[in-house]
Amino acid sequence: MSELKRLYHFHFQDERRERLFLASVAFLVTFAIVRGITHLIRAGIEPFHNVTSGGLHIHHLVWGILLLLVVGYVWLLEVGVGSTWVASLTAIAFGVGAALTLDEFALWLNMQDVYWDRQGRESVDAVIIFAGLLSVGIWGWPFLRALTSLLRRHKPASGGA
Secondary structure: OHHHHHHHHHHOOOHHHHHHHHHHHHHHHHHHHHHHHHHHHHOOOOOOOOOEEOOEEOOHHHHHHHHHHHHHHHHHOOOOOOOOHHHHHHHHHHHHHHHHHHOOHHHHHHOOOOOOOHHHHHHHHHHHHHHHHHHHHHHHHHHHHHHHHHHHHOOOOOOOO
16 A cells, blocks of 8 residues: 555646546546436435425536535635645545536536436537546556556466466
């Protein structure tokens, strides 16, 4: 584990690169989780269900927008900049908020709930997945390449004759 920590710190000496990587990973992971949860809700699998208030369905883009507003305000106060735990946390929160918001891009583009319709899924899914993977690759490629190399060196020998 200390080797992993050393590897991480070596590849993310630049605080901006680290924040971009953390935001990208949070974006991609959140997008995958949200898509999974929405499929579970649609399938009627408990304990997952839509969030409602007085019969009004509150879409997850609302939570994403609120999270982006909070992160933006923290950054305006210059609290979440530099190399601090707050900077890392706000970078992750930004990625989460962006995923929650962009997952329902078709809703705010069409001003109607087309989440499960063809127009709401095909292009948005492709663009967001590609953007998330590309972003992780750009900002984290040197670290991920070194991590793969580390894992190969520490791979247990397979038993066989």
